[in-house]
Amino acid sequence: MEASRVLATNEGVDLVRRCRAGDGAAWEEIVSTFSRRIFNLAYRFTSSTESAEDLTQEVFIRIYKTLEQYDSKHGDLANWLMRLARNLIIDDYRHRQRNPQNTYAEDVDDHTFHLRAVGGNAQNEIERRELAKQVQEAIDKLPTDLKTCVILRDIEEMSYQEIVDALNIPEGTVKSRINRGRIELAKILRRMRILSL
């Protein structure tokens, strides 16, 4: 599977224009460029392949329907699209937390970590998968608000202001949740013996 590529601003504008006109190839290019990134973000929140898959489809359906609203003056396509995807995924996550009956499977899916091989032997690969699974479990143990902020800041690498805009909460609250989330995550990882002293 090829990694997500970066679209130039004018390339994004052209793709959207072609999509609006009904060009299937242009839409396919948008899907293949962003699907992996959106699926991974969805997985960080849901911890389930099936749920992340469903959520990714919903996100793309929503993007397809709102392509008319895209205006290049408000940022390039990647920013607009990922902002929309994040908002939808966060809304879904918050909704599930408020309605526990809709919560996805608690345990991290064993079959989901098909990590990219970056060299090394099979043993290393198994260890990497196991570590990734444990880290995901540790993230899942964080309270909802802290988990959201930690994912957006330390995995999605969003700025404080971007998180403020995405969550619609004051900057002080964002900073406080990131701080508390990091501390709690470190303590959880220590208890799970993932962090060596």
Place this chain on the structure above:
Amino acid sequence: MNYENEKIINCSEFENSLTDYLDKSLDSKNNKACAAHVLRCPICHDLLNSVKHSIVACGEIPAPKVSLSRLEAKILARTMPEFEMRCEEFEENLTNYLDGFLPATVFHRWERHAALCNSCENLPGEVVRSLATLVSFKSDEIALPEGLHNKILQQTIGTIEAKTKKASIFSQIDEWIRGLSIPITVPQLAPIAIMLAFAFFVITQTASADGSVSGVYQQSFELAQQTYKESSKIVLGDKLLINPASREPVQGTYVSEENKK
């Protein structure tokens, strides 16, 4: 050699003079006596060597390493307990410390707490290692499930053969027209544009009855022509014969009451 004046000492006397002998502070006679005794007595010879080694070994003992920051923190905690930081406050400021955003006063209190508090001293290191684990974790992207790509295409454009779905010529033209726009890129020009529009409106309403730009020019020419004719007749001495009708103001122009008379 003359041995008659040589001083001879026993082991006890040698031991009493040992330190002075090593320090080379004995007078010549006693120094020679000690040296002679060491040569003769194997026990005192061994003693001398042992003492020499002990002195060297003592010199090689490193000075006790005291953490000055910890010591300083202890002193300040004892002397100025009001400036101590609580564990909760320490945790609240952890990210700001790592980001380098702590003001100097809080920074020093934070570091003192980190040096002294047994329950907090490992926390900064754990958080840093936790963040490093997340960096490794996020670089391990999960592969896209088989068939997801096609599912998305099917649900959005109704087919997985995206390339077969072409844009119609009308929708292409429509998009092309949508793409055409003449944006005012400099907002500061907007007032100037309004002033120009207003000026155009005023001029066309006062100088030209029909409100057109061409009307303004046309009536300007007529006025100029009429003025020229009247002036030339006065200069040439002709009787001013002006058709009263021709003295009527051109429609849309202003003529004062004096001129009417």
